[in-house]
Amino acid sequence: MNYNFNEIEAKWQKYWAENQTFKAENNADKTKFYVLDMFPYPSGAGLHVGHPLGYIASDIYSRYKRHKGFNVLHPMGYDSFGLPAEQYAIQTGQHPAITTETNINRYRAQLDQMGFSFDWSREVRTSDPKYYKWTQWIFIQLFNSWYDRDADKARDMNTLISIFEKSGNTTVDAVCDDEVEAFSAADWKQFSSKEQQQTLLKYRLTYLAETEVNWCAELGTVLANDEIVNGVSERGGYPVVRKKMLQWSMRISAYAQRLLDDLGKIDWPQPLKDSQTNWIGRSEGAEVTFMTIPTDENQKEYPIEVFTTRPDTIFGASFMTLAPEHQLVSKITTPAQQVEVDAYIEATSKRSERDRMADVKVITGAFTGAYAKHPFTGDPIPIWIGDYVLAGYGTGAVMSVPCGDQRDYDFAKHFDIPIPNIFKGVDISEEAFADKGSTIIANSDFLNDLPYHKAVKRVIEELEKLKQGTGKINYRLRDAVFSRQRYWGEPFPVYYVNGMPQMIAHEHLPLKLPEVAKYLPTDTGEPPLGNALHWAWDTKSNQVVSNDLISNENGVYPLELNTMPGWAGSSFYFNRYMDQSNDNEIFAKEAIGYWQDVDLYIGGSEHATGHLLYSRFWQKFLFDKGIVPKEEYAKKLINQGMILGTSAIVYRISGTNTYVSKGLKDNHKVDEIRVEVGLINASDELDMEGLRNWQPQFKEAEFVLEDDKYIVGREIEKMSKRWYNVVNPDEICVQYGADSLRLYEMFLGPLEQAKPWNTAGITGVHSFLKKLWKLYFDENGIKLTNNEPTKENLKTLHKTIKKVEEDIEIFSFNTTVSTFMICVNELSAQKCSSKAILQPLAILISPYAPHIAEELWHHLGNTNSISTAPFPKYEAQHTIENSKEYPISFNGKMRFTMKLPLDMDRQEIEEAVMAHEKTQQQLQGRSPKKIIIVPGKIVNIVG
Numbered sequence: 001m002n003y004n005f006n007e008i009e010a011k012w013q014k015y016w017a018e019n020q021t022f023k024a025e026n027n028a029d030k031t032k033f034y035v036l037d038m039f040p041y042p043s044g045a046g047l048h049v050g051h052p053l054g055y056i057a058s059d060i061y062s063r064y065k066r067h068k069g070f071n072v073l074h075p076m077g078y079d080s081f082g083l084p085a086e087q088y089a090i091q092t093g094q095h096p097a098i099t100t101e102t103n104i105n106r107y108r109a110q111l112d113q114m115g116f117s118f119d120w121s122r123e124v125r126t127s128d129p130k131y132y133k134w135t136q137w138i139f140i141q142l143f144n145s146w147y148d149r150d151a152d153k154a155r156d157m158n159t160l161i162s163i164f165e166k167s168g169n170t171t172v173d174a175v176c177d178d179e180v181e182a183f184s185a186a187d188w189k190q191f192s193s194k195e196q197q198q199t200l201l202k203y204r205l206t207y208l209a210e211t212e213v214n215w216c217a218e219l220g221t222v223l224a225n226d227e228i229v230n231g232v233s234e235r236g237g238y239p240v241v242r243k244k245m246l247q248w249s250m251r252i253s254a255y256a257q258r259l260l261d262d263l264g265k266i267d268w269p270q271p272l273k274d275s276q277t278n279w280i281g282r283s284e285g286a287e288v289t290f291m292t293i294p295t296d297e298n299q300k301e302y303p304i305e306v307f308t309t310r311p312d313t314i315f316g317a318s319f320m321t322l323a324p325e326h327q328l329v330s331k332i333t334t335p336a337q338q339v340e341v342d343a344y345i346e347a348t349s350k351r352s353e354r355d356r357m358a359d360v361k362v363i364t365g366a367f368t369g370a371y372a373k374h375p376f377t378g379d380p381i382p383i384w385i386g387d388y389v390l391a392g393y394g395t396g397a398v399m400s401v402p403c404g405d406q407r408d409y410d411f412a413k414h415f416d417i418p419i420p421n422i423f424k425g426v427d428i429s430e431e432a433f434a435d436k437g438s439t440i441i442a443n444s445d446f447l448n449d450l451p452y453h454k455a456v457k458r459v460i461e462e463l464e465k466l467k468q469g470t471g472k473i474n475y476r477l478r479d480a481v482f483s484r485q486r487y488w489g490e491p492f493p494v495y496y497v498n499g500m501p502q503m504i505a506h507e508h509l510p511l512k513l514p515e516v517a518k519y520l521p522t523d524t525g526e527p528p529l530g531n532a533l534h535w536a537w538d539t540k541s542n543q544v545v546s547n548d549l550i551s552n553e554n555g556v557y558p559l560e561l562n563t564m565p566g567w568a569g570s571s572f573y574f575n576r577y578m579d580q581s582n583d584n585e586i587f588a589k590e591a592i593g594y595w596q597d598v599d600l601y602i603g604g605s606e607h608a609t610g611h612l613l614y615s616r617f618w619q620k621f622l623f624d625k626g627i628v629p630k631e632e633y634a635k636k637l638i639n640q641g642m643i644l645g646t647s648a649i650v651y652r653i654s655g656t657n658t659y660v661s662k663g664l665k666d667n668h669k670v671d672e673i674r675v676e677v678g679l680i681n682a683s684d685e686l687d688m689e690g691l692r693n694w695q696p697q698f699k700e701a702e703f704v705l706e707d708d709k710y711i712v713g714r715e716i717e718k719m720s721k722r723w724y725n726v727v728n729p730d731e732i733c734v735q736y737g738a739d740s741l742r743l744y745e746m747f748l749g750p751l752e753q754a755k756p757w758n759t760a761g762i763t764g765v766h767s768f769l770k771k772l773w774k775l776y777f778d779e780n781g782i783k784l785t786n787n788e789p790t791k792e793n794l795k796t797l798h799k800t801i802k803k804v805e806e807d808i809e810i811f812s813f814n815t816t817v818s819t820f821m822i823c824v825n826e827l828s829a830q831k832c833s834s835k836a837i838l839q840p841l842a843i844l845i846s847p848y849a850p851h852i853a854e855e856l857w858h859h860l861g862n863t864n865s866i867s868t869a870p871f872p873k874y875e876a877q878h879t880i881e882n883s884k885e886y887p888i889s890f891n892g893k894m895r896f897t898m899k900l901p902l903d904m905d906r907q908e909i910e911e912a913v914m915a916h917e918k919t920q921q922q923l924q925g926r927s928p929k930k931i932i933i934v935p936g937k938i939v940n941i942v943g
Helices: 005-019 052-067 083-092 096-113 129-143 157-167 185-190 193-201 252-265 270-280 311-316 335-348 353-358 406-414 430-436 452-465 573-579 589-595 611-624 662-667 688-694 729-735 738-747 759-776 791-809 813-829 835-845 850-859 906-915 917-923
Strands: 032-037 071-073 145-148 153-156 206-216 221-223 241-250 282-293 303-308 319-322 366-373 380-385 397-400 469-475 494-497 500-503 536-538 543-545 556-558 600-603 637-639 643-653 658-660 670-675 702-704 713-718 883-890 893-901 930-934 938-942
Touching (some): 005 738, 005 850, 032 052, 032 589, 052 600, 052 738, 083 096, 096 729, 129 145, 129 500, 129 611, 153 157, 157 185, 157 193, 193 500, 252 270, 252 282, 252 469, 282 311, 282 380, 282 452, 303 311, 303 319, 303 397, 311 452, 335 380, 397 406, 452 469, 573 589, 643 662, 658 662, 729 738, 738 759, 738 813, 759 813, 759 850, 791 813, 791 835, 813 835, 835 850, 883 906, 906 917, 906 930, 906 938, 917 938
Parallel strands (some): 032 071, 032 600, 600 637, 658 702, 883 938
Antiparallel strands (some): 206 241, 282 303, 282 366, 282 469, 319 397, 494 500, 536 543, 536 556, 643 658, 643 670, 643 713, 883 893, 930 938
């Protein structure tokens, strides 16, 4: 009976779907285990063999936990809003919903083909109004909340209003905008309704503010830093500039310390924790106020706030540097410097923050013509602007100490700014201070000879006396811009009355995306939703109506034109899976009370400072509001490694259309061009005719061969359509089967490591599956017996059970595949046909190769799915050695071996050895002088 893997796999995939085999119930009688994958964005390209790596690992663990008696939740969905679908809609005019649906269907077919045990009844799609209703709902909760520093948690906005009504804002310690002015209860009551709303907006956890953003005109939208590569958009390669726009932002900075502290509570990879720690960027120091010196009688003094971790070096501050975007630049720049400053600001706007931070060797700047007064000496300090200072980091201004900071020194030397050597040539690094124990600073009557930490404290005390500074903890983490000028995203549940944002009541959600004639920004520069003809909110009927009806008298107001970013829907999806079909609440208390949190989360490390940080922020907010029971949503996270592709490279002689074979390339100046790997055979030979037909640029190409062949170069790198090195899993499944693909991806190496793909290697695991099949079947069909297993059979089985269980528990999936191969080889050599051995073996291999396991289970006479079978129990007595192969030596030289029971005592061992014929041959009738016996180890006969 042959192993017809295509038929077997199709049969069991249909069975699982029809019987909803992996549907999880909110069953409190069983211990829960929640396994989660980072849900994919469904692109038109579908999956390549690198994508399923994490899914296979999570599926193995999910199936294993079911065998161990857990109630397993293993859901899947789609992160289905995003820029690629919108760009395709712009190019083709096809609605993003149509292309997204097509792509999802493609992904679903591929995922099903690989036999994943997902609970599809809980599927979510972020672009489904039934789902984004709850994204909008969370946004409203954030809008109606503020952060109370005293309670260290988010609280309802009504509590803050109550405080304002009783005592104003001077008694409350809240996270808020920097420019909030003090007001009394009487002041609050005198504020107009609009003034009160404007004030509250400075405290809300989601708020409107003018923000520096990455603006891509060609894409018509704001981009996140991780969507920009080398100063251009990752998608399309379009220019990106820095621009101020009125945007919705999320006050994630309120949670900075909690996000930092709670990293210690979760079992996440240390490199990922380090990334988040560095991104949050906690530092202690002082905030210092430098006052500008007016250049004429009409100019006022302006305070410039700077944050420094080294306030003790303030006497070395010989100039100041502001970010080009700093709000004071336009107010303090002198007429003589205006042209230079404007030109510099224009040039800087075309560089991303990431580029500005990375280009430490590129020194640029401009002098504003203005000066500030040193807080202690009163000396005038020149004010420059430089793009190495970022508006959104700290205060957007630094006191520059060239005698103590390399970057400040380089800047000063480049622009010939005087550098006073007030530190007398002493190393002023913190490490040096710690070693030396004291500072030696001129120009100060209160710092000389103070240890470093006392010097810092003293400077802060003196600044506070002058009311020009205070001690402060600063964070690199900035509030997250939450607006996108796109169509294909969650609409904000917001309408505007006299310019002030109002929330749509939650009972009227979802606010659905409207139809638009085109997906580009309007002719007047508004986001794509500005093209909608029906995009106004009627507060009487609580529905969307025509823009023509907008009128204060009629209670009809304009709706927000921006949409939410991609990370909105992915910041809580793990919780929504727990009660996906609930239309009345985000999830029932019973459901989230049972599932609680994610036990195992598998996904890419590239999301460390994006999704994985934002989702922790939302989880903490929902925890503060009593909506979720856990402050962290995922106990354990594993970052799967990358499966690398093997690219194929042809070598074009520069400036020609002639291509030389790999062995000849060193004789020419060549351009390396990657080509479709499907045009290359196993010997690295190029199908030249196929290449000519592949792309027009190769139609008239000439090839210079070696030994009548064109040999390509090979490069192992990221598997990507860009490099034409993608391997389609559909083809692998057709040729070798999904079980072979699953086993091979695990066999390639440790889960967390990158490893190269080689299709030729899959034949080994495919041969293993055929060998496994032959244990159960011969040409006549099933060959199992009810015979008692031998001791060797039991030993092989139970050492396999032990190893498989140990390896799965530590996610060492590659070593488990090796264990299976050893097991099948041993059982084949033992000619094992005992059902008592082969039935538990099918269960052991089921998490890895579920289709063949189900088929074997069925032929073993079982009617239920193998997924319901308990995991085999390891019995140590079957693997404990009960005999020993003793080396028998004569005068220290080993002559033969002899297997003896381990429970023999010395006398019994001696009698057995002396009775052996080979002993008699060695002694030839002589009596030994001494017999040395070490039980369980050696026997040495001294003659």
